[in-house]
Amino acid sequence: xxxxxxxxxxxxxxxxxxxxxxxxxxxxxxxxxxxxxxxxxxxxxxxxxxxxxxxxxxxxxxxxxxxxxxxxxxxxxxxxxxxxxxxxxxxxxxxxxxxxxxxxxxxxxxxxxxxxxxxxxxxxxxxxxxxxxxxxxxxxxxxxxxxxxxxxxxxxxxxxxxxxxxxxxxxxxxxxxxxxxxxxxxxxxxxxxxxxxxxxx
Numbered sequence: 001x002x003x004x005x006x007x008x009x010x011x012x013x014x015x016x017x018x019x020x021x022x023x024x025x026x027x028x029x030x031x032x033x034x035x036x037x038x039x040x041x042x043x044x045x046x047x048x049x050x051x052x053x054x055x056x057x058x059x060x061x062x063x064x065x066x067x068x069x070x071x072x073x074x075x076x077x078x079x080x081x082x083x084x085x086x087x088x089x090x091x092x093x094x095x096x097x098x099x100x101x102x103x104x105x106x107x108x109x110x111x112x113x114x115x116x117x118x119x120x121x122x123x124x125x126x127x128x129x130x131x132x133x134x135x136x137x138x139x140x141x142x143x144x145x146x147x148x149x150x151x152x153x154x155x156x157x158x159x160x161x162x163x164x165x166x167x168x169x170x171x172x173x174x175x176x177x178x179x180x181x182x183x184x185x186x187x188x189x190x191x192x193x194x195x196x197x198x199x200x201x
Contacts, residue, residue, distance in 0.1 A: 021073075023047075024071045040069070060131045062131060077126055083120040098168075101130065105154065112140055115137070116135070116138045119153070120161055148190035
């Protein structure tokens with residue numbers, strides 16, 4: 001039976017299998033096979049562990065399990081990508097989503113989880129729930145620099161994809177983040193430094 005491929009990326013192929021999403025990390029021909037094998041196994045195991053750790057920390061994520069050394073099987077979330085719906089939402093709903101984003105990122109960082117690809121493409125709305133997906137670039141880190149970089153990636157995504165509503169969205173996200181995460185002031189100080197470095201490159 002042909003696979004219902006949803007996305008084919010540099011690192012993995014993602015396809016639907018009934019009520020599940022399958023993420024299969026693909027071989028890299030330019031790597032030494034033994035090294036490639038180890039990298040794919042390690043990243044698969046880490047992503048599954050991050051999804052579970054995030055869920056235990058209060059972030060809504062798909063249930064996931066390792067199907068084999070290179071494959072993660074996750075629940076299919078029948079919802080809408082935030083990227084595709086946010087701009088057309090009523091302002092009250094945009095505010096609600098922004099608060100949910102701020103809460104989710106605060107919970108991640110409080111648990112020392114760095115997502116690594118915080119964009120609205122990796123957020124799904126289903127009913128009143130905001131799901132975070134694709135932890136393939138994620139890691140566990142207590143470093144303020146890593147969390148500030150995570151936040152800066154989100155900022156850039158909001159500006160580039162949701163420019164017309166970005167000012168209010170970002171204000172609400174950060175206000176919520178500051179409220180929910182005790183170390184947020186340190187992260188925001190580093191965030192500002194990252195912004196300055198980018199401007200003066």
